[in-house]
Amino acid sequence: MLIGTGVAAVAATGLTKRYPGVTALDEVAISCRPGRVHALVGENGAGKSTLVRVLTGNTAPDAGEISFRGRPVTLPSPRHALELGIASVHQELTVLPELTVAENVLLGQEPAARGRLDRRAGGRTVAEALDRVGLAGLDPARRAGELSLANRQLVEIARALVRGGRLLILDEPSAVLSGDARQTLFGVIRALATDGVAVLYISHLLDEVRTLADDITVLRDGRVVSSGLAHGYDVRRMVREMVGREVDLVYPSLLEAGEPTVLEVRGLVPRTAGPAPAPVDLTVRAGEIVGLAGLVGSGRSRLLRTVAGARPRAAGTVTVNGWKVRGGLRRAVAAGLVLVPEERKADGLVLELPARANVTLAKAPRGWLSVRRERAAFAEDQAKLGIRAVGPDQPTGQLSGGNQQKLVLAKWLRRQPSVLLLDEPTRGVDVGAKVEIYRLVSRLAGRGMAVLIASSELPEVLGMCHRVLVCRGGAVVGELSGEARTEERALRLALGVAE
Amino acid sequence: MTTLTAAATERRTPGNGLAGAIRGGGAVWAVVLAGLAGLTLAHGPGFWSPANMAGILAGTVVLGLVALGQHLVVLGGGIDLSVGSTATLAALLTAILIDGYPIRTVPVVLAVVMLGALIGLAHGLLVSAARLPPFIVTLATLYLLQGVALMISTGPAGQVSSALSGFALGRLGPLPYALVVLIVAVALVAFLLRRTAFGRHLRAVGGDPAAARAAGVRVNRVRVVAYLLCGALAALAGVLLAARATIGSPTAGVGLELSAITVVVLGGTSLLGGRGSLVGTLGGVALLALVTGSVTVLQLPATLTELIRGVVILIAAAVFVTRRSR
Amino acid sequence: GTEREPGASGGSGGEQCQGATAAQDRYRQAWQTARTQLGLRTLDPVPEQVCEVETTKYAKPPGVDGYKIAFAAQGPTNSWGLSSEEAFKRQAAARNVQVLYASAGGDAATQVDNIAQLAAQEPDAMVVVPMGDAITGQVQAAARQGIPVVLCSGRLGPGSGAVSTVTRQYELLGGMYAEWLAQKLGGQGKVAMLSGLAGVPTAEHQRNAAKRVFAKYPGISVVTEQYTQWSPTVAKTVAANLVTQFPDLNGIWSDSGYGDMGVVAAYKDAGKPVPPLTGDAVNGFLKAAKGDPRLEFAVSSFPPEQSTQCLDTALAVLNGQPVLDKVYIDSPSFTNAELDRYVRPECGDNLLIPSGLPPDQLRELKLC
Amino acid sequence: MALAPAAGLALVLVLALVTTPGFYSAEVLALVLFQVGLIGITALGQTGVLLVGGIDLSVGAVVGLTTVIVAAYSGGSPDRLATGVGLAAGAGLLVGAVNAGLVLARRVPPFVATFATFVLVQGAITAWTRGAPAGAIPPALAPLGTGRVLGVPVPAWVFLGLALVAGLLLARTGFGRRVYATGANRAATALSGVRTGWVIAACYLGCAGLAVLAGLVNAGYLGYVDARLSRNLDLNSIAAAVIGGVALTGGRGRVTQTVTGVVLLATLLTWLVQLGAGPGAQLVVAGSVILAAVWLRTAEEDTERRSW
C-alpha cells in the first residue's frame, strides 16, 4: 500500500499552542489517512502529546484548523472528538484505579437499555476487547488499580478499541509494554489499518516506528521538521531531524570497573504479603554497572526498592562501603545509596513544585532556603545534565518526560551517592536524551560510582552493563557477563527454559 | 522486538477479601455489631423491644437520607456543607405551605423536594460550570439558606397534615413507617450507583476528572446530577423533619451536614472522591443512631454522653485502616 | 379533605376550660410582683387563660420502686442545664421517684430521638425540657401513647398534647425588661436588642414580647437587633460594635446575663459608661456590676430549679389530682438598687441567682 | 492571580462604604483588626495543616479547652497563670498529637480524625466541668486580648508577627519546602528522604499550639471562661484560608492568601454586625458575599484538579 485512499481521516493546518514560556505547537500541519499508520516522532517536549491533546479535544489550540474527513470541525471537548470517531490512548494513563477493568474499558460508552446498564452486552464487549489486546485471562471484575502498569496500558488500549473509531491515536502505548504485548499491539494496529482506520502512532522506540509506520512526521520544538513516506527514513535520519544534529547511537564504551566492592547485598528477602521469594545476593563494585533483567513482575523493582530501604525487608543485609545499612530509606541515603524510582511522576518528583525545588529536595536545608542559591544549583545541574526547561521556576509538571527524568537524577547526584539504583531510567525518554543518560551513567561509573540498573529494554541492559543479573520470581536466577551477554541467554534465563 | 518481557497473568493479591471488606465499609459494621452485642448483654430484652428498636431505627431515617445525598456528592469528588440548611428550609416550607390542609400534602412535598433539587442544581452549576470550589460554595449557601429560613420565620410556623405526621411517627412493631422512605432511597441510590452509567461516571469523575473527561464522560453533567440528587434528598429529609415535628421550625436541620459528612467518611468513602461504599455509609448512619440510642437505653450519666460519642467515633475511625500501598 | 385540620390532637386547648380563678389571680399577681420589684409604673400582663385539667384518667398507683418518670433534659451544656438536672434528681430522690434520663445536648433534633426512646421504655409520666418546636410531633406521639407529658422550662405551641406546662413565662421576662428600659429612659431613646440564638423559642418569645412593649413607646427606637448566642465572647464583640456605631445609645435590652458579661466588658474596654441594661441574673454579671456603681440594670431569672415543680406536677397528675395547664413560676426580679442582696461574691461566675440548690451541692458542683 | 482574593475584599469594603456610614473610622478599623487577630491566629495553623493535605476540625475545641484549663487551674490567681498556661499548652498539644497519630499511624482521614477529637475534647470538658466551668481568668492575661499598641489591638499584632513568621517559615525555609512537597506528593517526598510523617505531625502540633494561643487571646479578651466556646465547631479558620485560596487538597497556598482571606472574613463579620440586618438577612448577606468573593477569584489555572 503506497498511498491511502480517499480524503484524510484527520488533517490539521497551522495548529499553534502556546504555554507561558514555550510554544508547544508552532503552525503544525499533519494529515492521517485511512488505512495508514502515521508515526509521529520527536524529542521529549517536542509537542507530540500537545498535538494529541488538541486533536482529541482535550486542549483548545490558539490557532489553526482541524478537518475531519474533509469537513472542518471544532473540538470543544473530548466527547466531541469521540463522537466523531477519534479514539485515543493518552500518554498519561487515564485508567481509573478505583474502577474495575470492565468499567474502565466501557467508560463513557456503556451499553444501556432505558438507562439501565446492559451487563451482558457490556460483558461480551469487554471480553472481546480484552482478548484482542491479549488480556483474555484477566478477570474483568478486578480493580484496575491492582494491575501492573503494562496491563493498565492494555486496558486503556482495549477501551480505545471498543470505540471503534475512524482515527486511533496512540501516544507512547508501548513504553510500558513487554515484548509479547507489543507484538499483540502491533498486530491489532495492522488489522485496524487494514480495516481502513487511520492510526497516529507516537513512540520513542524508533526501530518499532520503522517496522510499523507507513508515514512519518518529525517534530522539533513544536514545528514539523519533515514529513513523508516511511521508506524515506532510517533511524539515523529520524534522530538527526529530531535532535537537529548528528547523534552517535552507540553505548558508551565500558571502562574497567574498580576493585573495592561498594554495594553488597546478602540474603535479602523483601517483606511480602504472599509467599516469600528466595533470598538475593549481589555485589556491585566501584565503577561497575550491573543490570537487572527479567520479565514484567519478575521482582526487579521490588528488589531495588528493598535495597534502597523504600520498602521493608524480611531478612538480609545491605552493606555500602563496608557499612551495614539498616532498614529505612533515610539510612540508605545517608550511607550513599539512592534510588531513581520507576514511576517518576508518582514517586520521583513533586510536579507542583518548581524545577529547582525538585533538584534540591533530597538535600533541602534545615534552616533558611536561598532561592538564589537554589536557582544557581539548578543552573549548574541544567548545564551538567542538559536539562531543557524554560527556567528554574518552571513547574516541574510542565517539563517533558526526559527532562523530568534528568531532574530526578540531578536530585540524587547532589547528594554525591556511592551507589545509584536506577529503575527503568529511560522509559518514555527520547533517543537523544537516552544517549545522554547513558553517557551520564557511564561517566558516573567512571568516577567510581556503583550502578545497578533495572530495565526492560534488553539491548540497553546488555549494552550498558558490565554484568547482567536475570530475575525470575523475585530471585536472581542467573548472571551473564563478558561474551555471555546475549539476548537469547537472557531470555532463556528469564523465562526459565533450559538451554 | 528485543524487549524482554512477557505479560504475566495477574494474580489476586492475598488478603484481598479482608482488605476489600474493609474498603467496602465492613469496619464500621464491625463496630456496629460489637455495639449491638454489648447492648444486648447489658440491656438485652429492653434493648430489643419493638418500641426501642423503632426508636433507634427512626433515628436513622433523616440522617440516612442526608448521608445518601452526601455520599453521592463526596463520591464525585465534591462536598456539600449546605445539606443541613437545605433540610431546615425544606422543613419550614413544608409546614408553612401545608398549613394543616391535608389536600396540599402531596403537592407541597413534591414542590419542596423539587426546590431541594433546584438548590442542588445551583450548587452543581456553580461547582462545575463556574468552577468554584465546592467547599466554599456550599459553605456560603449553608449561611444563605439558613438566613432565608430565618427571614421566613424566626419562630415555629405552619402545620403539617395529620396524614404526614402520622406516617412519620407511626410504626409497625419495630419498624417505623418512615423507614420505608429510607429503604426506597437507598435502593434508588444503590441502583444508580451499580446499574447505571451515571454511577460509574460519578466514580470516574471523583477519581480523576481529567481522565474521565478524556474518556468522554460528561463531567459537568455528572457533577450537577450528584448535587441535584443531594439537594433533593436533603429536602426530603427536611420534609420528614417537619412531619416528625408536625410544625415547621427555622432550626430543624441545624448541624446535619457534619453528621452526614462524618458518617460518609466513617463508612470508608474517600473525601478525595472516586472511592466509596454505600454499605459503609449506612453503617456509619447505624453507628451514630446506635450511639445516641444506647446512651439513653443504658441510662449513662449525662456528663459522659458526649465523651462516649467521641470515644466511639474515635475508635470506629481508628479501626478502619485503609492500607493502600501499591 | 380540603378542610384545614385543627392543630393536631388533644392537648391544653381552651375548649372546656375550668375557670381556674385562683390560678388566674396568681398569674396576674406574678406580673404585679415583678412590677413592684422593678419599681415600674405599669406592666400589663399578657392576656393568658389558665385552666384546670382533669387528670383522673392518668391516675395510677406507684410501682414497687415508686413511679418511673422520664426526664428529657437539656443536658449539662451550661450551668443552667446542670442545675436544672441536679434539682430534678434531688427532688426525685426525695419523692422516691425512679428517673429515666436523656440528655439532648441542647439540640432539638437529638431530643426528638430522646423522647421516642424514653417513650419506648414506658414511663409512668414524662417531663420534657423542650429544646425547640421540632419536638412537638414526638411529644404528641408520647401523649397519644397514654404517657402524661409535662413541659418544663419552656413551652410548645397549642396542641402539643402535654398535660401541663410548667415554666417561667417568657413574655413576663421579655416584657418587663422592655418596660423597665422604656420607663428608665422616660419613653425616649435609642435601644439595642441583644437576643440569644436566632430561631430558638427562648430567645424569640422574649424578643417578640419586648418588641410589643417598645411599640407602645413611640419615642423609643430600636436601632439594632443582634444575637449573642448566649456567649459572653460573642456578646462582647457585638457590644464593641455598638460602642463605636451608636455612641449615643441609651439602653440595651438583653435576654441574658451571659451576654451582659460581654457587654460590660466591651464598654469597660472602651472606657465608656454602660447604658441601662437588662438580662437574667448570672453571678458573673452581678460581680462585674458590683465593680461599677454607676451601672443601672434590671434583671430577673429563669430559675433552673423550676424542674422540681415540673416533677411535682407530674406526680400530681399520676395521683389524679387536677393540675393547671400552665403553671407559671415566680422568681424574684431586681435592679441595681438591690445588687448587694443578691450578688454572691464567693461563688463562681456561672452561678444563676438566686440559686435554689443547697450550699453543699453548690460546692460539690464547683459553682461556689 | 495574587490579586484575585483581594477583589473579594474590595467588594466587601465597597459594600461597607455604601451601606454603613462610619465603617471607615479608626474605631471600627480596630474592631476589624481585632477580629483579624482572633480568626487569623487559628487560620495560620489551619493553613499548615491544609498544606499537608489535612484539615483540623478540633481547633475550636482546643480554644475552649485552653480557657477552661487556665481558669480552673489558676482560679484567677496570677502566680498560677504560667503553670496554667503550661498545662493548657500540654493539653492542646496532646490533642494535636492524637490528631497526628490517628492520621499518620492509623491512616484515618483527617476529617474524621479531627472531628472525633473535637467531639471527644468537648465531651471531656463537659464530663470534667459538668457544663459549668469553674475558676477565673487571671487579669494578667487581659493585655493579650484587650490591649492596644499604637491603636492596634494586640491580637492583630500577634497575628501579624505570626503571619510573618509563618510566611517566612513556609516560603523561605527548608521546613516550608518539605511542607509543600509533602502536601503535593507525599510518596515522592518520602522517597526523597524527607520524614514526611514528622512534617505532617509538626503541622498538626503547630495548629494545636496556635489554637492554644488563640484560646489565651480569647480568655484575655473576655476575662471569663465562656462555656460555649468549645461547643463551636470553628469553621472560620478553615473558611478564611480557603476563601483566600489555599487548596483543600494540599500543597498549594500561601500565607499571604490566608491573610487576605482572614482580612476578608474579619471585615465581613464586622460589617455584618454594623449592618444590623436581623438574623436572616445577616446570614443571607454573609452567604452571598462569600459566593461573590469566590466568584471574583478567577477560575484557578488548574481547574480540572480535584479541589473542594
Ligand SMILES: Nc1ncnc2c1ncn2[C@@H]1O[C@H](COP(=O)(O)OP(=O)(O)OP(=O)(O)O)[C@@H](O)[C@H]1O
Ligand atoms: N499544561 C502545560 N503548561 C505549560 N507548558 C506545557 C503544558 N503542557 C505541555 N507543556 C510544554 O509544551 C511542550 C510540549 O510538551 P509535550 O508534552 O507535547 O511534549 P512531548 O513531545 O509529548 O514530549 P514527551 O516525549 O516527553 O512526551 C513542553 O515544552 C512542555 O513543557
Ligand SMILES: Nc1ncnc2c1ncn2[C@@H]1O[C@H](COP(=O)(O)OP(=O)(O)OP(=O)(O)O)[C@@H](O)[C@H]1O
Ligand atoms: N504483571 C504482574 N503480574 C503479577 N504480579 C505482578 C505484576 N507486576 C507486579 N507484580 C507483583 O509484584 C512483584 C514484583 O513486581 P515488580 O514491579 O518489582 O517487577 P518488575 O520486574 O520490576 O516489573 P516491572 O517491569 O513491571 O516493573 C511480583 O512478584 C508480583 O507479586
Ligand SMILES: [Mg+2]
Ligand atoms: Mg508526550
Ligand SMILES: [Mg+2]
Ligand atoms: Mg519495574
